[in-house]
Amino acid sequence: VKIKKAIFPVAGMGTRMLPATKVIPKEMLPLVDKPILQYAFEEAQAAGIEEFIFVNSAGKTAIEDHFDAAPYLKSVLAKKQKHNELEALKAIETAPGQISVVRQPYSLGLGHAVWCARQLIKDDYFAVLLPDDVIQSDTPCLQQMCAAFEKNPGNMVATMEVATEHVSRYGIIKPGTQINLRTHEILNIVEKPQPEQAPSRMAAIGRYILSPEIFKPLDDHQQGAGGEIQLTDALASLIGTVPFYGFCFEGKRFDCGTKMGLLDANIAFALSREDTRLEAENILKKYR
Ligand code: UTP
Numbered sequence: 001v002k003i004k005k006a007i008f009p010v011a012g013m014g015t016r017m018l019p020a021t022k023v024i025p026k027e028m029l030p031l032v033d034k035p036i037l038q039y040a041f042e043e044a045q046a047a048g049i050e051e052f053i054f055v056n057s058a059g060k061t062a063i064e065d066h067f068d069a070a071p072y073l074k075s076v077l078a079k080k081q082k083h084n085e086l087e088a089l090k091a092i093e094t095a096p097g098q099i100s101v102v103r104q105p106y107s108l109g110l111g112h113a114v115w116c117a118r119q120l121i122k123d124d125y126f127a128v129l130l131p132d133d134v135i136q137s138d139t140p141c142l143q144q145m146c147a148a149f150e151k152n153p154g155n156m157v158a159t160m161e162v163a164t165e166h167v168s169r170y171g172i173i174k175p176g177t178q179i180n181l182r183t184h185e186i187l188n189i190v191e192k193p194q195p196e197q198a199p200s201r202m203a204a205i206g207r208y209i210l211s212p213e214i215f216k217p218l219d220d221h222q223q224g225a226g227g228e229i230q231l232t233d234a235l236a237s238l239i240g241t242v243p244f245y246g247f248c249f250e251g252k253r254f255d256c257g258t259k260m261g262l263l264d265a266n267i268a269f270a271l272s273r274e275d276t277r278l279e280a281e282n283i284l285k286k287y288r
Contacts, residue, residue, distance in 0.1 A: 010037065040133075043140040057107065151180075171204035174190075
């Protein structure tokens with residue numbers, strides 16, 4: 001089965017980034033020279049995704065505008081012979097009809113955000129990408145996961161080891177049988193456990209491949225940790241019905257939903273790009 005559809009939940013309020021996110025969506029904050037969301041979008045494109053579904057909320061229409069054609073801006077750039085800028089805009093254009101937007105009317109949690117896109121998914125396996133998790137890797141993370149999924153179809157989540165003092169920020173998994181170097185079975189998953197209750201230090205991070213079966217438990221609107229409708233709880237309830245795998249991706253993940261995480265990512269990405277490395281190194285030298 002090839003994964004053709006991806007959901008991008010972008011309806012959150014980004015409270016940890018206030019006041020930057022008072023009027024600018026968190027997903028539109030810049031990482032070097034592109035919005036955070038653009039990175040997850042390109043990762044999905046690289047994985048062969050053809051239909052992109054944004055779960056958005058009121059006041060964040062800059063997100064869908066970013067992926068629109070902007071004919072006036074392009075004509076101005078052409079007239080002024082700003083070829084590089086024009087090419088940069090063309091490079092991020094999408095085909096007409098590739099993007100759909102559904103609304104999540106209330107921020108009831110990630111599980112609820114995914115559920116809001118159910119009518120666009122129908123009977124296919126699909127991907128979910130949380131754009132504030134930005135992953136720097138040789139092969140884009142979702143592409144790695146799609147290859148693993150072809151060998152072992154089922155629900156799949158990207159996993160990463162975290163420090164004991166951080167387990168209460170994540171969904172934490174109880175790993176089962178190792179299938180190969182990067183894929184392992186998941187016996188259980190618990191949202192935001194206290195360290196003493198955590199089944200391991202393996203955290204779920206924001207890349208998923210999901211069976212449409214996930215909409216059945218999500219239909220119940222059960223509240224979990226923090227009073228939110230958790231995707232983690234829906235995944236846990238399908239264990240035994242749908243195979244469930246963790247995938248230890250190759251790459252480095254940045255939490256761009258926090259102020260220092262976004263700064264860290266900006267430094268790492270600027271240092272890793274040919275066109276920005278030297279200048280970034282010179283800036284950093286000033287602070288040593
Ligand atoms: P986060 O919890 O990181 O995002 O959810 P948030 O709620 O915007 O951030 P804070 O905690 O207030 O700072 C991860 C992703 O899930 C989306 C968010 O937009 C983010 O991309 N999300 C979360 C929704 O779409 N709906 C929700 O109800 C919750």
